[in-house]
Amino acid sequence: MRRRPESEKALPQGQGRPWLKRKQRQALLRWGARSGCPLTYRRCLAVASAGRGASCRATAKALECATSTVVVAVRRYQEGGRQALRDRREGNGRAKVDERFRERLTCVLEGTPEDWGWCRPTWTRELLCQEMARRGQVRVSVATMGRTLATLGARLKAAKPIVECPWPSWKRQRRLHELKCLEVYGPPSEPVLHVDEVDIHLNPKVGRDWCLPGQRRVVVTPGNNQKRYLAGALNTRTGQLTWVEGRSKASALFIQLLWRLASQYRRARRIHLVLDNASVHSSKKTLKALAHFGGRLVLHFLPPYCPQGNRIERVWLDLHANVTRNHRCRTMDQLMVR
The missing domain is CATH 1.10.472 (Cyclin A; domain 1)
Structure with a gap:
């Protein structure tokens, strides 16, 4: 058979x-x-x-x-x-979208409409069709432009707001290189820790989640928001995280972390702290607390507006992804236990 x-x-x-x-x-x-x-x-x-x-x-x-x-x-x-x-x-003849068309479209997408003289901050498929026609390319439909964008791997993405560092590029790179050398070539008896603070809100951070067709995740917010603050220090050599909790993001929270680090690394001759230029890191109360330690705690400040140089920022992103995003805790105590 x-x-x-x-x-x-x-x-x-x-x-x-x-x-x-x-x-x-x-x-x-x-x-x-x-x-x-x-x-x-x-x-x-x-x-x-x-x-x-x-x-x-x-x-x-x-x-x-x-x-x-x-x-x-x-x-x-x-x-x-x-x-x-x-x-x-098969008999339609030559395709309108060829390799040259894709190269020109890639060049267009590298800039914004305002860069090419349009009075609009973001691209649409209709505007891309007009821009390509203005550049001497064949006029295509909106559907064809959408398929071409898919072949290029272009997607709609939210813009990332940033603040540029006021330092010159050479000065910023030199400072980051010095801090990197401190981590790699520093004495083993002198730990290097990245320090930063993070806000914990009772109102959940809303984020994307996998859902079935016709389904949408619903997150109930408590209404009256409450806040807690964490100050943490990440050991770049061992990956150990040390943190303290407080109800206000003031100098007292940072000083509490300094005491915790001094007791945890009591055998360390010197403790290097890499941190940003927040006011609580250089306030009068903080300077007075540092003087009490007699030079054991050394602060190394990052260039202004340079969060990518602080490796603990990655820990805070994981914290929001695994704890605070779309959470269903009704009280702050339940959220902090997580």
Whole structure:
């Protein structure tokens, strides 16, 4: 007994009346496979499935395509045979979107509309079509522009707000290099820790989550927001994190962390702290506390507005992703326990 081809086995078994014989279905599938066109082969699969008696809806679900695609393929086969299943776009001539068009579009996307003289801050597909036509390229439809953007891997992304460092580039790079050398070549008896503070809000941070079609995650907010503050220090050599909690982001929170570090690294001759230029790090209370330690705690300030140089920022991102984002805690105490 001859076995059916694997492609036919994957098709749904219909409950209707078959109108194609088995040999006809097999011949149609072999012809579609030899055509070398995936779209033609998919139409052949749709016709073979419908010819077995399967409904158009079940066939479309099995082939992961629209029901209208199956209906049109069956109609074309019934009117013109298997030759009518061929892709009719082969004779359309030269494609409008070629490699040169994609290169020009990539160059356009590297800037904003305002860079190219448009009075609009963000791109739309319609505006991209006009800009490409203004550059001497062929005019394309909005749908074609969307497919071209997909082939380039372009996506809609939210802009990232940043504050530029007022220092010159050479000065900022030199400072970051000095701090990097301190971590790598510093004495083993002198730990280097990255220090920063983070806010914890009772109102959850809303973020994306995987959901089923037609479903959307609902996050109930407590209403009256409450805050707690954490001050942490990350040991770049061991990965150990030391942190303290407070109700206000003031000098007392940072001084509490200094005492914790002094007791935890009591055998260290000197403790190097890499931190930003927040006012609590250089206030009068902080300077008085540092003088009490007699030079054991040394502060190394990062360039202004340079959070990428502080490695503890990555820890705070993980904290928000794993704890505060979309959380359902009703009280601050429940949230802090997590």
